[in-house]
Amino acid sequence: MLTTHPFDDDKLREECGVFGIWGADTAAAMVALGLHALQHRGQEAAGITSWDGRQFHTHRAMGHVAGNFDRDEIIRALPGRVACGHVRYSTSGETALRNVQPLFAELSSGGFAVAHNGNISNAMKLRHELVRRGSIFQSTSDTETIIHLVATSSYRTLLDRFIDALKRVEGAYSLVCLTPEGMIACRDPLGIRPLVMGRVGDAYIFASETVALDVVGATFLREIEPGELVILSEKGIRSIRPFAPVRPRPCIFEHVYFSRPDSIAGGTSVYSVRKAIGAELALENPVEADLVVPVPDSGTPAAIGYAQASGIPFELGIIRSHYVGRTFIQPGDQVRHLGVKLKHNANRALIDGQRVVLIDDSIVRGTTSVKILQMLRDAGAAEVHLRIASPPTRHSCYYGVDTPERAKLLAAQMTVAEMATYIGADSLAFISVDGLYRALGAREGRNEMQPQHCDACFTGDYPTHLTDQEEVAPADQLSMLDERVVV
Structure with missing residues (x-):
């Protein structure tokens, strides 16, 4: 079998794209449209999770957004005015439905869905610690580490537990999370991976690129700032910055190749x-x-x-x-x-x-x-x-x-x-x-x-610790290394 993208096989691939919307009558359909615009960021699989005020609904599938989310019965099975979605590539490890996002788990506080763009560079070390303490992982994705850190945090509120989890991870992340209490969108303190915010009518949108806002007719409001968490709930919208400020290092390759040329990144036209x-x-x-x-x-x-x-x-x-x-x-x-x-x-x-x-x-x-x-x-x-x-x-x-x-x-x-x-x-x-x-x-x-x-791919100047690369993995982690999937 030969890919018919022979000139794309040798490209660096952005691992995924995220899209979330709060307060739209056709939330899942809007997410599907947004994911279409982000398809270039991940063509291996796609997923959408919605919340109808009582329960969560999820559809995940291998392949492109088209063909998996272009049927009325699929969208009708994702009711609610709140939804988030994800498109992905994988690198090493298996290509399997269990690694397709959004990942979802039932925590003590209720359901928790997460869509992640980036990579946790100490995920293997954290996973090893969590497994030794009794956590049972259902995927080989580094994103699941975040869910287990939230689940095992000793803080009382879900938001505090989520912040506690993020303070333990290294690397890059732009996240859109869905809970019964509301939606959380956040970006790592260095802002390595992109995340923007828009609005259409009374609905708020988070997406990896501005082109996804254009497709659904939304107005670009601003970028989520590095280290910022934006929380949407029935009480309104608020922003918090729980991390110590550092100099941002957004990925320079977004301008070179990853982003669509009709997107705006860092306030500048990519084209x-x-x-x-x-x-x-x-x-x-x-x-x-x-x-x-x-x-x-x-x-x-x-x-x-x-x-x-x-x-x-x-x-x-x-x-x-x-x-x-x-x-x-x-x-x-x-x-x-x-x-x-x-x-x-x-x-x-x-x-x-x-x-x-x-x-x-x-x-x-x-x-x-x-x-x-x-x-x-x-x-x-x-x-x-x-x-x-x-x-x-x-x-x-x-x-x-x-x-x-x-x-x-x-x-x-x-x-x-x-x-x-x-x-x-x-x-x-x-x-x-x-x-x-x-x-x-x-x-x-x-x-x-x-x-x-962040220009580490050119200079070797990595802006964070690379714990999983710098530390020698113990023998009982070797199978985990073999299966690891980056999303």
Whole structure:
């Protein structure tokens, strides 16, 4: 079996997206629409949990939102004016329905549902402690650790128990939680993963990106601030900040690739930032060429910026098919090789005999770049100069991104010159870390003393402890390591 997204296989994937709504007559339907807009953040599974004032209702399924939540009977089975939902990818461990979110548990205070974007970097250590104290886990997801910490907290109120749980976890989290008392939306103190707030009519919405607000006709109100908890209940809305303030470090890769270009992140248009990245890339790494060609679709805004800054014409030299299913069964190696062209194909009439500047957002393992370069060579390209709209990815992410282990990251194993030879490019260049920051509006580039973003995948400067990576796991944790799923 071969994925028909051959150029997506080698991308860093944001692990999930969350959406919650409070006070809408058609809450579950609104969540389904919002999840459609966040589908790019997780295409493996989706789930919705609603609360009708008496009990919780949940539907979770493998696959895309479309096909699982586009039937009236499914939405009718999720009644209530309050609901939250989730789309996900997994990295390691099993792909199973028990790991699909929102996760739900019956606590002493009542039902508790949680949708989580991020990764708890000390989840294995906490889980080991909880299991030794008698907790029984139903999934291999790090998110379930939060539920058990809430359940075992000695504080009296649910909100205090929830805060107590969050103070014990490390890493990145944007959460939308549903309880009989109300809805809680929160973001980790560093604000690594995004979360925004909007309003449609009298209903409030929380979502991973502003594009999800647009789809349901909601007005963007503001971002949830790092370390902030927003609580919605019948008593109204309130905000608390229970954590000691720290300098925020939102994920810089949201601007490079994860977020949809029609979203607003950090008060800035993602599309505009990506064009600015392309322009900065052209200033840092010019080349004589005839055409600027993007790897569609993620490389397109940066390619437009590169073309405008360099004066080299922009052309769609690779055409993407939007009508291919997610998988295609291949009967043999020959057909499997041909399957690469199901999703993308070189526009030979433009490429033949031309010197091409090829723009992509990143290089991970390098396998994708090899395929693309060969495709352009086969189409007659005279030269191919590869330009990357992010710095070299030399370090793994532990904050909710599907990243290979460091040994499989091409930039961690080779110099840029060696990478160019391996890929088959006439030249290869990346935007610098400072150039990326300048494209984001920081005139002086990256502040070495106080970095403005989490850029650990480029710099190795991780903003939190990585307990599960730094500590040697005892023998009785080895099976847990094998099964771990990051969501």
